[in-house]
Amino acid sequence: MDDSGIKKQNWDVKETELFLEILKELDMKKCLDGRKVRNNKLFKVAHRRMTAAGYHRSVDQLKFRWKLLKSAYYKCKREPDSPAPTKIQGWWRYEKTMIAIMESRHPLVGAGVNSDRNDEATEDSDGDASMLHWPQPQPQPCSDNTTQNLDLIIKMDPEMDSQLKIGFIGAGNMAFGIAKGILSGESGKKNLGNTGREVLSEGVKDLTVVSTVGNVLPVNVKVSAPSSRNLGRFQELGIAVTHSNVEVVCGSDVVFVAVKPHLVPLVLNEISQHITDRHIIVSVAAGVTLATVEELLPENTVAIRLMPNLPCMVQEGALLFARGTHAKQEDGALLRSLLHRCGLVEEGPEAWIDIHTGLSGSGVAFVYLFAEALAEGAVKMGMPSALAHSIASQTVLGAGRLLRDSGKHPAQLRSEVCTPGGTTIYGLHTLEQGGVRAATMSAVESATERARELGRKSAAGGRK
Ligand SMILES: NC(=O)C1=CN([C@@H]2O[C@H](COP(=O)(O)OP(=O)(O)OC[C@H]3O[C@@H](n4cnc5c(N)ncnc54)[C@H](O)[C@@H]3O)[C@@H](O)[C@H]2O)C=CC1
Ligand SMILES: O=C(O)[C@@H]1CCC=N1
Numbered sequence: 001m002d003d004s005g006i007k008k009q010n011w012d013v014k015e016t017e018l019f020l021e022i023l024k025e026l027d028m029k030k031c032l033d034g035r036k037v038r039n040n041k042l043f044k045v046a047h048r049r050m051t052a053a054g055y056h057r058s059v060d061q062l063k064f065r066w067k068l069l070k071s072a073y074y075k076c077k078r079e080p081d082s083p084a085p086t087k088i089q090g091w092w093r094y095e096k097t098m099i100a101i102m103e104s105r106h107p108l109v110g111a112g113v114n115s116d117r118n119d120e121a122t123e124d125s126d127g128d129a130s131m132l133h134w135p136q137p138q139p140q141p142c143s144d145n146t147t148q149n150l151d152l153i154i155k156m157d158p159e160m161d162s163q164l165k166i167g168f169i170g171a172g173n174m175a176f177g178i179a180k181g182i183l184s185g186e187s188g189k190k191n192l193g194n195t196g197r198e199v200l201s202e203g204v205k206d207l208t209v210v211s212t213v214g215n216v217l218p219v220n221v222k223v224s225a226p227s228s229r230n231l232g233r234f235q236e237l238g239i240a241v242t243h244s245n246v247e248v249v250c251g252s253d254v255v256f257v258a259v260k261p262h263l264v265p266l267v268l269n270e271i272s273q274h275i276t277d278r279h280i281i282v283s284v285a286a287g288v289t290l291a292t293v294e295e296l297l298p299e300n301t302v303a304i305r306l307m308p309n310l311p312c313m314v315q316e317g318a319l320l321f322a323r324g325t326h327a328k329q330e331d332g333a334l335l336r337s338l339l340h341r342c343g344l345v346e347e348g349p350e351a352w353i354d355i356h357t358g359l360s361g362s363g364v365a366f367v368y369l370f371a372e373a374l375a376e377g378a379v380k381m382g383m384p385s386a387l388a389h390s391i392a393s394q395t396v397l398g399a400g401r402l403l404r405d406s407g408k409h410p411a412q413l414r415s416e417v418c419t420p421g422g423t424t425i426y427g428l429h430t431l432e433q434g435g436v437r438a439a440t441m442s443a444v445e446s447a448t449e450r451a452r453e454l455g456r457k458s459a460a461g462g463r464k
Contacts, residue, residue: 171241292462361447
């Protein structure tokens with residue numbers, strides 16, 4: 001037996017054919033670029049699928065089988081007229097598929113051809129994969145779509161050992177709101193479960209394996225902040241905490257930068273050298289532009305700018321994101337899937353992010369002000385404060401739900417409440433006299449302008 005406790009057993013034709021089919025189906029062909037971690041992940045996916053089909057091979061055994069097939073392929077290529085290689089029985093059955101896989105593989109793999117000449121392996125056994133030395137060309141950023149798609153498959157496969165790891169830099173209100181929203185899948189009303197499969201968005205529909213990010217478990221989330229002051233509430237959710245931003249980056253695939261805007265350059269400078277092509281960096285800082293974020297991070301960093309709002313906490317957030325230069329549609333789809341329990345998640349051009357900040361990031365505070373004023377009006381007229389606040393919040397909630405769920409224009413619903421000569425029109429007249437409409441529009445405008453100003457300041461801060 002080998003380390004995995006799986007008996008050495010010869011491969012039969014069906015098993016080998018299935019193995020190659022899985023490689024093909026995963027569209028791995030351009031992705032075996034010789035990088036150890038990446039290759040490991042690929043074989044883990046294949047391992048899980050083989051197991052599901054009743055073939056119990058360890059990851060190392062699959063790697064070894066692949067090595068033999070590769071070796072046979074190279075032998076045939078070098079000596080096309082010599083008899084078929086003996087290491088793979090019935091090689092002719094697999095030759096066509098192998099050619100299809102090998103001849104469209106990552107160009108870097110070509111660098112490893114010579115090392116395959118030294119492959120020494122016995123018959124159709126599993127061998128000892130720990131002895132193998134895979135060609136190791138210099139790591140390069142993956143650039144083609146196939147590779148990106150494979151990254152997505154790996155990241156989104158809910159049954160993978162290595163589930164998506166989420167990090168938060170900054171342990172404030174917004175980080176907590178997003179974390180709560182993401183984790184609400186455990187027991188929340190929008191729980192789709194690990195088996196829930198959804199169409200994510202145009203462009204990723206055609207992937208062989210696309211599912212939602214499964215329920216994110218608290219053990220896969222980590223948050224950092226300089227002091228322990230805010231960390232307790234994250235720990236209560238089961239989230240790991242640390243004072244090291246670098247630790248968060250090194251242990252995460254998706255990293256939310258959730259510090260105050262003026263601190264973003266400082267934090268990005270600190271983590272920059274630890275960012276790899278594994279990462280998606282999501283900045284939620286008001287105003288801070290993608291250009292600023294990208295300038296402070298290594299070339300080709302996948303960056304996304306997200307503007308959430310606090311109701312993410314109760315799965316009723318309104319979130320808008322814009323993708324950076326190197327963020328592909330799949331990266332956006334991954335983020336959307338990750339955040340879908342936080343509320344409404346939309347994608348748009350970056351110019352809309354500051355507007356959304358005024359409309360919704362800050363907008364929730366405008367609604368709270370209005371709710372507070374409603375309650376205070378009732379208190380003025382003699383209602384007990386607690387009851388007045390409770391009714392005010394339910395009024396805002398009910399009005400919001402009806403507005404969203406009916407799909408009607410607010411003016412339409414307003415007119416449905418107004419009885420001619422009744423109470424509502426008297427109240428509305430007073431609001432109009434107070435300039436509430438103009439004041440609200442100006443509030444969105446001021447908040448948007450302030451976001452733009454913060455963006456200019458953080459850009460200047462980053463250049464210092
Ligand atoms: N609060 C909200 O409703 C919204 C906030 N945002 C944005 O989210 C970001 C965070 O805002 P809040 O959570 O409200 O702020 P906050 O003040 O509640 O939290 C900031 C956190 O960052 C931590 N921090 C400070 N220096 C740090 C460093 N060097 N490394 C790591 N962590 C550090 C603090 O300890 C604190 O935990 C801001 O950029 C804001 O513009 C965006 C949308 C809505
Ligand atoms: O007030 C702020 O700056 C942040 C951004 C949107 C909501 N809170």
